[in-house]
Amino acid sequence: MHTADPELAALVDAEERLQADTLRLIPSENYVSAAVLEATGTVLQNKYSEGYPGRRYYEGQQNIDLVETLAVERAKALFGVEHANVQPYSGSPANLAAYLAFASPGDTVLGMSLPMGGHLTHGWGVSATGTWFNGVQYGVRADTGRIDFDEVRDLALKERPKIIFCGGTAVPRTIDFAAFGEIAREAGAVLVADIAHIAGLVAGGAHPSPVPHADVVATTTHKTLRGPRGALLMSRAAHAKAIDKAVFPGLQGGPHNHTTAAIAVALREASAPSFRDYAHAVVANAKALAEALLARGFDLVSGGTDNHLVLIDLTSKEVPGKVAAKALDRAGIVVNYNTVPFDPRKPFDPSGIRIGTPSLTSRGLGTADMPKVAEWIDRGVRAAGTGDEAALAGIRKEVAELMAAHPAPGLPLPR
Numbered sequence: 001m002h003t004a005d006p007e008l009a010a011l012v013d014a015e016e017r018l019q020a021d022t023l024r025l026i027p028s029e030n031y032v033s034a035a036v037l038e039a040t041g042t043v044l045q046n047k048y049s050e051g052y053p054g055r056r057y058y059e060g061q062q063n064i065d066l067v068e069t070l071a072v073e074r075a076k077a078l079f080g081v082e083h084a085n086v087q088p089y090s091g092s093p094a095n096l097a098a099y100l101a102f103a104s105p106g107d108t109v110l111g112m113s114l115p116m117g118g119h120l121t122h123g124w125g126v127s128a129t130g131t132w133f134n135g136v137q138y139g140v141r142a143d144t145g146r147i148d149f150d151e152v153r154d155l156a157l158k159e160r161p162k163i164i165f166c167g168g169t170a171v172p173r174t175i176d177f178a179a180f181g182e183i184a185r186e187a188g189a190v191l192v193a194d195i196a197h198i199a200g201l202v203a204g205g206a207h208p209s210p211v212p213h214a215d216v217v218a219t220t221t222h223k224t225l226r227g228p229r230g231a232l233l234m235s236r237a238a239h240a241k242a243i244d245k246a247v248f249p250g251l252q253g254g255p256h257n258h259t260t261a262a263i264a265v266a267l268r269e270a271s272a273p274s275f276r277d278y279a280h281a282v283v284a285n286a287k288a289l290a291e292a293l294l295a296r297g298f299d300l301v302s303g304g305t306d307n308h309l310v311l312i313d314l315t316s317k318e319v320p321g322k323v324a325a326k327a328l329d330r331a332g333i334v335v336n337y338n339t340v341p342f343d344p345r346k347p348f349d350p351s352g353i354r355i356g357t358p359s360l361t362s363r364g365l366g367t368a369d370m371p372k373v374a375e376w377i378d379r380g381v382r383a384a385g386t387g388d389e390a391a392l393a394g395i396r397k398e399v400a401e402l403m404a405a406h407p408a409p410g411l412p413l414p415r
């Protein structure tokens with residue numbers, strides 16, 4: 001690549017340095033292993049394979065069929081499901097396939113609203129899922145920051161949705177899949193548990209599994225699960241046909257076989273005992289980080305965390321989320337600005353920042369490091385408020401030093 005396209009290679013090199021030197025706190029990101037990276041760069045990407053193993057529309061599938069079967073079997077074993085489809089291109093298309101399988105345009109679906117912590121694809125207005133379907137939305141309670149199950153039940157029984165989505169992108173607390181399952185049965189709805197963020201925690205036993213309660217389990221493979229960018233749709237055997245038909249030919253063409261291979265590698269890694277340790281360490285780090293932030297006077301949505309994610313409400317610090325996020329970025333701490341429930345500010349300029357511990361845990365940081373991380377965030381937010389660029393540069397140096405002592409998986413890239 002360096003000879004064939006030096007311009008592009010320089011950009012990849014710069015990104016590699018950025019990922020090595022910074023403290024990456026975006027909760028949906030991670031570092032994949034060298035083996036997962038290697039699988040994504042294989043000749044499997046040259047192959048067209050529309051269809052499923054043993055039922056393809058193209059010849060030459062001698063190896064690809066085995067690769068996909070390996071990924072499917074590993075997904076079934078790891079999550080304890082009867083059926084797994086490993087072909088969805090990413091989390092959003094996976095969710096769209098669930099709509100295609102279980103609803104028709106105009107039907108009502110029930111999901112968590114985006115500003116309350118849900119995902120765009122759970123029926124939010126600007127998403128196709130909110131324009132082609134009638135998206136009804138639930139949220140969290142103002143006093144607890146937790147899902148209001150009275151509201152979910154009332155909406156489900158009144159609106160009779162075809163599908164209920166649970167799970168989200170900014171939910172710092174354990175999802176009560178059993179409660180959702182009960183409501184879905186009462187309302188006659190299909191329950192889709194979208195575990196995109198927490199799939200690694202579920203696989204590692206650090207979050208309860210939705211499998212006994214949900215009709216369909218959807219997940220990305222690239223967040224806490226630490227695989228390539230992709231997705232899984234899993235279900236009981238009874239829904240297998242509907243799901244497979246929805247993914248192909250309903251929504252997609254040829255599967256990304258190199259991604260399927262990398263998913264297989266990641267699933268193998270996630271079934272090793274060390275991955276259980278990883279998943280529990282992610283949660284222990286998030287709890288320690290939340291404690292250290294509370295001790296420094298930060299307000300946290302729901303008062304803390306049960307998982308990998310912490311949502312900070314910066315209202316009392318009098319620094320908007322976007323200003324804080326951009327300043328922290330200059331300090332080598334990468335976060336995203338985020339709405340908080342009942343946010344009086346606009347989504348593009350909200351009151352909070354969202355942080356998480358999957359990436360730093362992949363680098364081997366532990367609970368003893370979390371007070372330092374909280375201190376950097378505190379100093380960074382203060383510096384954002386006063387415009388103290390020298391303070392941000394100082395933090396950036398300290399961050400780079402700690403990161404140098406904790407090399408990231410997969411980096412440096414082999415040359």
Ligand SMILES: *Cc1c(COP(=O)(O)O)cnc(C)c1O
Binds near residue numbers: 093118167195
């Ligand atoms: C990330 C995420 C998705 C979408 O995944 P993409 O791969 O970005 O399309 C869907 N649902 C939830 C809950 C997510 O967190």
